[in-house]
């Protein structure tokens with residue numbers, strides 16, 4: 001865990017191995033309200049995220065990744081949300097949603113949340129797939 005993007009960059013910059021992702025897009029987005037852009041470093045998670053990017057061949061737009069505890073609460077995140085360590089919400093725009101979900105499962109993401117506008121991915125000991133309110137019908141096709 002790093003307190004800020006700049007602290008993470010100076011510590012990890014030379015060894016950053018995930019070409020399609022930046023620390024700034026994976027850090028807390030509270031904008032300085034509660035933290036200085038806290039960043040949770042998890043190479044195994046990043047390896048899977050990069051593998052997903054390589055497999056789908058399209059940019060993955062991350063709308064939320066690490067959240068400091070206060071920001072997680074402010075945006076209505078579950079108290080035990082994996083966003084408090086590392087998880088990503090990927091915007092569903094250009095991607096074909098079922099393909100992205102299948103690739104994510106094949107790559108080894110074990111927490112898969114299916115929303116209307118985003119795909120949530122995390123790693124957890126017991127695999128889980130869930131729908132967000134109003135998303136079920138969308139994911140049946």
Ligand SMILES: [Zn+2]
Pocket residue numbers: 028029030031032034035036037038067068071
């Ligand atoms: Zn924050």
